[in-house]
Amino acid sequence: MDFLRPASWEEALAAKAEHPTAVPIAGGTDVMVEINFDHRRPEYLLDLNRIGDLYEWEAVEGSVRLGASVPYARIMEHLRTELPGLALASHTVASPQIRNRGGVGGNLGTASPAGDAHPALLAAGAEVEAESVRGTRLIPIDDFYTGVKRNALAPDELIRAVRVHKADGPQQYSKVGTRNAMVIAVCAFGLALHPETRTVRTGIGSAAPTPVRARTAEDFLSAALDEGGWWDNGKVITPSVVKQFADLCAAACNPIDDVRGTAGYRRHAVGVLARRTLTWTWDSYRGTAQQKGMVA
Amino acid sequence: MRVNFTVNGRPQEADDVWEGESLLYVLRERLGLPGSKNACEQGECGSCTVRLDGVPVCSCLVAAGQVEGREVVTVEGLADQARQRARGDARGTSLDEAKALAAGGQESPAGEGTGAFPHAALSPVQQAFIDAGAVQCGFCTPGLLVAADEMLERNPSPTDADIREALSGNLCRCTGYEKIMDAVRLAAARQGEGV
Numbered sequence: 001m002d003f004l005r006p007a008s009w010e011e012a013l014a015a016k017a018e019h020p021t022a023v024p025i026a027g028g029t030d031v032m033v034e035i036n037f038d039h040r041r042p043e044y045l046l047d048l049n050r051i052g053d054l055y056e057w058e059a060v061e062g063s064v065r066l067g068a069s070v071p072y073a074r075i076m077e078h079l080r081t082e083l084p085g086l087a088l089a090s091h092t093v094a095s096p097q098i099r100n101r102g103g104v105g106g107n108l109g110t111a112s113p114a115g116d117a118h119p120a121l122l123a124a125g126a127e128v129e130a131e132s133v134r135g136t137r138l139i140p141i142d143d144f145y146t147g148v149k150r151n152a153l154a155p156d157e158l159i160r161a162v163r164v165h166k167a168d169g170p171q172q173y174s175k176v177g178t179r180n181a182m183v184i185a186v187c188a189f190g191l192a193l194h195p196e197t198r199t200v201r202t203g204i205g206s207a208a209p210t211p212v213r214a215r216t217a218e219d220f221l222s223a224a225l226d227e228g229g230w231w232d233n234g235k236v237i238t239p240s241v242v243k244q245f246a247d248l249c250a251a252a253c254n255p256i257d258d259v260r261g262t263a264g265y266r267r268h269a270v271g272v273l274a275r276r277t278l279t280w281t282w283d284s285y286r287g288t289a290q291q292k293g294m295v296a
Numbered sequence: 297m298r299v300n301f302t303v304n305g306r307p308q309e310a311d312d313v314w315e316g317e318s319l320l321y322v323l324r325e326r327l328g329l330p331g332s333k334n335a336c337e338q339g340e341c342g343s344c345t346v347r348l349d350g351v352p353v354c355s356c357l358v359a360a361g362q363v364e365g366r367e368v369v370t371v372e373g374l375a376d377q378a379r380q381r382a383r384g385d386a387r388g389t390s391l392d393e394a395k396a397l398a399a400g401g402q403e404s405p406a407g408e409g410t411g412a413f414p415h416a417a418l419s420p421v422q423q424a425f426i427d428a429g430a431v432q433c434g435f436c437t438p439g440l441l442v443a444a445d446e447m448l449e450r451n452p453s454p455t456d457a458d459i460r461e462a463l464s465g466n467l468c469r470c471t472g473y474e475k476i477m478d479a480v481r482l483a484a485a486r487q488g489e490g491v
Binding site: 001002003005025027028029031032033035036037041045047049094095096097098100101180181182 | 314315337342345356357362364461465466
């Protein structure tokens with residue numbers, strides 16, 4: 001095994017181009033587990049810890065350009081306003097020790113269906129900034145997850161950042177597990193209301209081979225909200241609409257039975273999380289709307 | 297490969313380090329600092345918690361090569377760090393203190409580092425764990441001490457919820473955590489009184 005320690009992003013890209021099999025390591029919270037347990041013996045480890053750019057974030061045209069290595073602890077602390085869904089998701093990651101090391105770049109690189117950040121990214125809307133010596137491309141988050149622990153990155157590409165759309169409405173994130181800390185999601189659900197476009201977006205974790213959106217449920221809810229004039233009148237969403245939304249979210253799952261839960265339980269739980277997060281976000285939207293005097 | 301870094305204020309050099317080796321392995325097996333415990337090797341249990349550039353991390357998940365040039369504080373360095381904090385100075389460990397630390401580390405197989413250490417005082421958190429009876433088998437204790445110590449540095453008056461959150465990455469299978477909560481509350485109270 002070789003340990004590559006690029007001092008700059010350019011050096012990292014050059015190293016990845018020269019050694020496409022090199023495994024990037026940043027927080028190490030996925031990679032080191034595999035090495036410790038002898039599940040993986042990469043030929044090259046590509047250490048990204050010395051690249052300061054990856055630990056920074058900036059506002060870019062309605063998005064936050066979040067460096068791939070910004071630890072979850074910092075997202076929780078500093079990006080609660082701009083990225084509320086991702087901040088909530090970050091708070092559910094493992095433990096303080098892990099949140100001090102791990103970041104969204106690693107979640108995306110590993111592309112586990114159980115990665116905590118994915119439902120929040122799907123719901124908020126995001127692009128993955130992938131870079132290689134050949135150039136930079138922005139991969140829409142909807143196209144990023146291609147299979148169980150597979151993603152759309154080319155072998156010579158590294159994740160520089162993820163551009164997450166700034167929240168234009170309430171967002172929620174919820175996760176099922178046996179306790180609050182140190183839990184791999186049995187299933188997880190992210191919901192973002194987008195009042196500016198009068199749409200809603202969802203993200204489901206741990207209930208399909210990849211993180212997925214519940215598109216039919218989103219379309220149904222967006223149409224229902226329009227039809228009822230709810231974005232304007234700020235009324236409570238009728239229970240039958242909430243139930244239909246929850247059922248459609250459950251139907252968007254394609255889960256498996258495993259040690260953490262059965263497929264049936266996951267489907268059921270996703271429906272429950274969908275209902276709860278919709279209630280929470282809509283209550284919050286109504287509260288904000290009332291404050292602004294938008295609601296009669 | 298060779299890795300140079302600072303442990304408990306003292307420059308260290310580890311040779312013949314395998315590229316896939318963890319910081320935990322280097323500390324325990326190459327530098328003779330067995331205070332950080334090796335249990336799960338997957339970041340679940342927190343018994344290997346150390347501070348890397350001040351931040352609590354699981355040393356089992358840090359690749360040895362990643363600590364090149366960086367500063368690590370282990371449970372063996374807690375007392376010394378607490379003394380420095382109390383003095384309010386940011387300077388490194390003096391040569392005498394470093395020697396004493398090293399002697400302590402070598403003489404104490406459990407790695408608690410008291411031994412012949414001339415300033416044998418424990419850090420306030422360590423003392424509070426003893427006084428509150430928060431130690432049973434002791435295996436999780438080093439990780440808990442490092443995590444609790446860091447929280448008290450950041451947050452001198454923690455609520456119970458703050459303590460639970462700060463220690464949520466550290467598993468203890470003996471105590472049921474109540475005595476550990478007592479110990480951290482005690483350390484916080486003593487810190488507040490300036491004891």
